[in-house]
Structure formats: structure tokens, C-alpha cells
Amino acid sequence: MDYEIFDLGDVTLQSGVTLPGAFLAYKTYGTLNEKKDNVIVYPTAFGDTHVQNEWLIGNGMALDPQKYFIIVPNLLGNGLSSSPTNTPPPFDRAHFPQVTIYDNVQFQHRLVTEKFGIHKIALVVGWSMGGIQSFQWGASYPDMVERIAPFAGVAKTWPQTYLVLDGMKAALMAAVRFDSSKLNQLTSADMRAVGRVYAGWGLSDAFYREELYRELGFDSLAGFMAGVWEDSFMKMDPHNVLAMLWTGQNADISANPAYNGDFDKALKSIKALACVMPGSTDLFCKADDNEYEAKRIPNAVFSPIKSIWGHFAGRGINRADNKFIDDNLKHLLELGTKA
Incomplete structure (x- = not known):
């Protein structure tokens, strides 16, 4: 097993259902420094595990484990964290409760604070549903997150x-x-x-x-x-x-008690420096939707990945796209944070 487990105990989900014995699977790369301020959180996307995130982590890259402590938490439902396939009855298979992006990020916050004692995050980055989680981190914990970089991921599930x-x-x-x-x-x-x-x-x-x-x-x-x-x-x-x-279809960074569905308010509440990178030809996490979001985040740059790889411009396959993402992340990490 190339990952670790953080036991959450019995958790009450946004739906009001209590999921007993919940847990997060996660993997870390690099070493946490003494100040605990070299932290990058890199959540996984739909259907992915931490392994699929590793293309963006490496010596000399923006996500350099020689410089940063990188935490990759697995999405609930992906088969490694609490999921239909690894939860005992009565919550197994089709009976698994509905889990939101907000739930996921709350549990990741517990991992980061309770397990590691971290209170500042240099960057939250993610592709696709990982990108939605990076937006959620920025909205849920604006004073903790210094930078976010969603790529090919939107801040809510738009109609398309x-x-x-x-x-x-x-x-x-x-x-x-x-x-x-x-x-x-x-x-x-x-x-x-x-x-x-x-x-x-x-x-x-x-x-x-x-x-x-x-x-x-x-x-x-x-x-x-x-x-x-x-x-x-x-x-x-x-x-x-x-x-x-279900998690993806119901994603919305404002669907929680902090914002009560006020999407623009949630976007405006993000204090982090943001680099929003849609795929220019993405057919369902649309660049236009990301542009709307970036305009409402106070410290955001809108930087489309000019690529014909569609949504998969962010998948770590095409070398030119990979370099574009890595270069943007390097630039973002070099910027000082807003006071």
C-alpha cells in the first residue's frame, strides 16, 4: 500500500446522514518544514487516485518535493477513501450516502490540521473535480489558503x-x-x-x-x-x-451555511492569489464559465491552456500543456501573498 489512512471517525455529512468509521486515504511527498508553511494540497479528480496526480510532482518542477510538503488526499468515493466499495453495510454499494465537495474539503482540513498541525497552505491545486476542491478550499478557509490553481475545473457545476x-x-x-x-x-x-x-x-x-x-x-x-x-x-x-x-453534479462552492447559495459572494470571499487555467477547447468545464469565476475573485489571473486536448489538457499527457501548467504554478508560487 503506497498511501496512508486518516481515520475521521463517525462523520455527519452535509446531507445530515452520519457515515460511521469514515476515512481519508492520502499520500505525502517531501518534508514538512519547521515553520509548517511549505504546504501544498493537491486533491484528486473524478475517478483518479493519488497516483494519477504524480505527473505534476517532481524535482525541479513547481511541485518540488525537495522544497514543498505536498499532500494528495483522495476524493471520497474513489475506492481508496471511504467509498461504496469499502464501506460495510448498511452504507455499501448503492446505499453509500451522498457526499459533497464541501464535505471532502472539511475532511481534508481535518487531516491537514489534526494530523500535521498545519495552519497555512501555500497552494491548493487540482485538475477537474480537484479544481473544484481548490476553489472550495479558497472559499471555506480564506485566511488559511494563500494561493489556488484550479485547472480544467470550475467553481460550481454549470449546466453544461x-x-x-x-x-x-x-x-x-x-x-x-x-x-x-x-x-x-x-x-x-x-x-x-x-x-x-x-x-x-x-x-x-x-x-x-x-x-x-x-x-x-x-x-x-x-x-x-x-x-x-x-x-x-x-x-x-x-x-x-x-x-x-453525484458529488460532481452537486458541486457548488456556495452550497453551504457560509454562503447559502450566493455564488458570487463565495467567489469574492476568496482571498488567495488565484491562477485559473481552463482548457481552451474543454467541452464541459467551459473556459467561459471559468472566466466568469475569475473576474469575481479579487486576486485572480485567468490563463487558458491553449490546447486542442480539451478537458484532458490538464491530464498530464501532452508535454506542451504540462509545461504551461507547471510554468504558471512556478510563477504563482514565486508571488508574495496579499497582506
């Missing part, structure tokens, strides 16, 4: 984002004829259709038109669909996926 996630959910619901009482019959084989639904959204139309999948070793579109989208989604458990889809 919601519809794409709903299409993925519908592919699973169709497998049980939309009968929620039969959800426990779902298997990983039912994830094949979810991968196909997502294929049209994860990358841009230009990516497919220019056949960039050939750079990844596939000589046909059909081969790419089967070898990447079907294969990667069939490795996921459908109940974990449904849990994470």
Missing part, C-alpha cells in the same frame, strides 16, 4: 457540466432500466457505455479531427475508443462512479 455528467449516469441507469432498486446488480462491464459517452466530451473535436490518438499509439478511432475509453472506465466500480457523479 451537469448535462455531461448526467449522460454518464444515464448510461449506468439504462443498464438497470432506470430502476434504482436494482443498482446493486451493476458490474464493471456496465461501465463500457459510460466510457463511450465520455469519449466525446473528454477531448475536443479538433483532437479527433487531427487524429492525435495516433500519437498515443492507436491507428484507428475504434481502437482508441476501446483501448482508452472503454478500458479505463471498465477498471472503475460502477457504484464508486455513481457516488462521484
Whole structure:
């Protein structure tokens, strides 16, 4: 096991449900300094674990473990932190309770403060649903977080984002004829259709038109669909996926007692220096939505990743995109914080 477990105990979720024996899986990189001020929090995205975040961590990179103490907490529902697949009855599989982004960040805050005694965070960074968590950190703990850098992630689930996630959910619901009482019959084989639904959204139309999948070793579109989208989604458990889809569809940094749904107020409350990096051709975490958000964050820079890799411009695959993200993070970390 290449990660650690932080026991949360019995937690009351935003929904009011108590999840007994909850826990966060996390991995750290580097060493916490004596002042405890060299901290970077890097939450995981939908379907990812800490391993998928490691492309952005390395000597000489912005997230340099020789300089920073980097904490990668795993999203609830991803199979490592408390999830449908590792929670005993009565909260197993389809009975797993609804978990919000707000819940996730509250639990991560407990990890950071209770386990490590940290009270200042230099940067919270994340891709996709990791990006939403970085916005939430900034809104929930404005005096603690000095910088945020969401890439290909929005501060709430805008209508387009919601519809794409709903299409993925519908592919699973169709497998049980939309009968929620039969959800426990779902298997990983039912994830094949979810991968196909997502294929049209994860990358841009230009990516497919220019056949960039050939750079990844596939000589046909059909081969790419089967070898990447079907294969990667069939490795996921459908109940974990449904849990994470619910989290994603209901994400909104203002959906909590601090802001009572006032989205603009939540954005304006973020004190952190922010570098907001959408993928310029992202089809469902839209650059326009990120631009709206960045304009309302007092100390934000809007810096699109000019790429035809769509949402996956932030996935650590394309070298030029990776360098753009890393360069922006280096610049952000060099900036002094606002007084």
C-alpha cells in the first residue's frame, strides 16, 4: 500500500446522514518544514487516485518535493477513501450516502490540521473535480489558503457540466432500466457505455479531427475508443462512479451555511492569489464559465491552456500543456501573498 489512512471517525455529512468509521486515504511527498508553511494540497479528480496526480510532482518542477510538503488526499468515493466499495453495510454499494465537495474539503482540513498541525497552505491545486476542491478550499478557509490553481475545473457545476455528467449516469441507469432498486446488480462491464459517452466530451473535436490518438499509439478511432475509453472506465466500480457523479453534479462552492447559495459572494470571499487555467477547447468545464469565476475573485489571473486536448489538457499527457501548467504554478508560487 503506497498511501496512508486518516481515520475521521463517525462523520455527519452535509446531507445530515452520519457515515460511521469514515476515512481519508492520502499520500505525502517531501518534508514538512519547521515553520509548517511549505504546504501544498493537491486533491484528486473524478475517478483518479493519488497516483494519477504524480505527473505534476517532481524535482525541479513547481511541485518540488525537495522544497514543498505536498499532500494528495483522495476524493471520497474513489475506492481508496471511504467509498461504496469499502464501506460495510448498511452504507455499501448503492446505499453509500451522498457526499459533497464541501464535505471532502472539511475532511481534508481535518487531516491537514489534526494530523500535521498545519495552519497555512501555500497552494491548493487540482485538475477537474480537484479544481473544484481548490476553489472550495479558497472559499471555506480564506485566511488559511494563500494561493489556488484550479485547472480544467470550475467553481460550481454549470449546466453544461451537469448535462455531461448526467449522460454518464444515464448510461449506468439504462443498464438497470432506470430502476434504482436494482443498482446493486451493476458490474464493471456496465461501465463500457459510460466510457463511450465520455469519449466525446473528454477531448475536443479538433483532437479527433487531427487524429492525435495516433500519437498515443492507436491507428484507428475504434481502437482508441476501446483501448482508452472503454478500458479505463471498465477498471472503475460502477457504484464508486455513481457516488462521484453525484458529488460532481452537486458541486457548488456556495452550497453551504457560509454562503447559502450566493455564488458570487463565495467567489469574492476568496482571498488567495488565484491562477485559473481552463482548457481552451474543454467541452464541459467551459473556459467561459471559468472566466466568469475569475473576474469575481479579487486576486485572480485567468490563463487558458491553449490546447486542442480539451478537458484532458490538464491530464498530464501532452508535454506542451504540462509545461504551461507547471510554468504558471512556478510563477504563482514565486508571488508574495496579499497582506
